[in-house]
Amino acid sequence: MKLIARTFAGLEELLEKEITQLGGEKVKTHKRAVSFLGDQRLMYKVNMFSRVALDVLTPIAKFEAKNPEHLYKEIMKIKWDKYMSADATFFISTIVYSSVFTHSQFVALKTKDAIVDQFREEFDRRPDIDKSRPDLRITIRVNETKCEVLLNSSGAPLFKRGYRTKTGKAPLNEILAAGIILKTNWDKKTPFIDPMCGSGTIPIEAGMIARNIAPCLIRKDYGFQKWKDYDRRAFEDLMKEAEDQVVENRVVIKGFDQDLYVLGLAKRNLKNVPRLAGNITLEKADFFQSDKIFDKGILVFNPPYDRRIAIYDADEYYSKIGTHLKHTFDGYHAWILSGNWMALKHVGLKPTEKITLFNGAEECKLMHYTLYQGSKKRKSNRN
Structure with a gap:
């Protein structure tokens, strides 16, 4: 069909x-x-x-x-x-x-x-x-x-995974979060950090991808289950297949946010995916005061961009993001999703990639910044 x-x-x-x-x-x-x-x-x-x-x-x-x-x-x-x-x-x-x-x-x-x-x-x-x-x-x-x-055949939209019971002011759609992570071509081994994690969608989706946890292992309610020709045995066989495909992976995934309330929501959401308890840690931290935890890593985040969450000066805010990335996270790859294109220009770093995506009806840019280590800088200085 x-x-x-x-x-x-x-x-x-x-x-x-x-x-x-x-x-x-x-x-x-x-x-x-x-x-x-x-x-x-x-x-x-x-x-x-x-x-x-x-x-x-x-x-x-x-x-x-x-x-x-x-x-x-x-x-x-x-x-x-x-x-x-x-x-x-x-x-x-x-x-x-x-x-x-x-x-x-x-x-x-x-x-x-x-x-x-x-x-x-x-x-x-x-x-x-x-x-x-x-x-x-x-x-x-x-x-x-x-x-x-x-x-x-789906019933409720498939972004309703089932783990996210409460969210902050401007939650990122689960499908978009998964799409962003897949777009980064993350190797599922490198430490993964969301420094502005909100209610935890990006870290949780990263964990599900790293452990090969299919969405159906959390959400178990679909429209086709109410159809007259519903095949329960086929559904149960696929559930077993999903269980069998889950892999062991000790990759470290960290989510940080300075808002204790939304961090509490993130921790509550994480509890709905108990398999990820050993991979994901969620902690209170201000990105602009943060230090590099690992020599290498991947940063994936969706900072506020004024239309969805008000910030005092978007251009200055994004300029501070760029400065902190440059001086603190050498050796990392940073991926930033934002709907404020003008503010993104103030990051002040040359993007390796630019990808157009949509957060609902809102057009956004996913920017990839390669933050080179000292050897690259020294080579550039000699030239």
């Missing part, structure tokens, strides 16, 4: 690689999505093992609708009792780019009416709408008059 996994802009190549490794066929990259062919087991596996997929959809119908009544009739042609019972709950989300269907809510309403009317006609009762935890999530995509109906 055809499957579509969605992700954030900038993470498509990572998702394509994941799906290929998991066994997807005819894998093709699109904007914020990857399409592929696979069976039911693969659909389960991408949901359970992918670190950067937002959700996994499977198309069930394609048609052209020139007006709302035409849409209603086409939706009525789908045998909805194949996918849910009259006692089930459902929810409809829409993606509409059309001069014919100008209101996405109206598309959802006409779709809902068709589904409900079909059940009333055939069973004399109807499924109800549930926005929070429906049995079936339906997505309608409309591009002018071309329509596609898809089922969302």
Whole structure:
């Protein structure tokens, strides 16, 4: 069957690689999505093992609708009792780019009416709408008059891993955090430090990657488990596979923050992934007063950038970050994610790489700085 996994802009190549490794066929990259062919087991596996997929959809119908009544009739042609019972709950989300269907809510309403009317006609009762935890999530995509109906096999978005019960003011999305770490090509051996860790998302995702802990070992609730054709044995087999793939790794991962409250949240979140207790330590520290703990390491962090967390002077703040990196962390690689491009220029270091990513709808830059050790400096001075 055809499957579509969605992700954030900038993470498509990572998702394509994941799906290929998991066994997807005819894998093709699109904007914020990857399409592929696979069976039911693969659909389960991408949901359970992918670190950067937002959700996994499977198309069930394609048609052209020139007006709302035409849409209603086409939706009525789908045998909805194949996918849910009259006692089930459902929810409809829409993606509409059309001069014919100008209101996405109206598309959802006409779709809902068709589904409900079909059940009333055939069973004399109807499924109800549930926005929070429906049995079936339906997505309608409309591009002018071309329509596609898809089922969302994930349920809640896959960034809801299950470990993050509370967050600070501007939490980093778990999928983006995992994507950033994968973009760094971290070797999973070098000490890993987040000097502004907030509620701990980056260190926890780093730990899961280092130990090869699949997201499904924390989150165990997926939309496909409520489908009529749910295969419990296949799910349990994949859970065992995920358990068997966890590896021993004594790599050191450290998270620091000067805010005791958010650090407390981070420690609470870390407790929800007990396997990482031996890898991750979370401590109170001010980045600008910090010293180098290891000769070499990787720093990955998402400093405040004024729009998400207010800081007095963003340019000066980022200038201080650059100065401290330069004078303290020689021999390290530093990766900084920020949505304040102008402030990033004040870091004052030449980036080795610049990667465009999105934190929700907000465009950000992931900057890589190679902080050379003394031998490099001496060589530069001789030249």
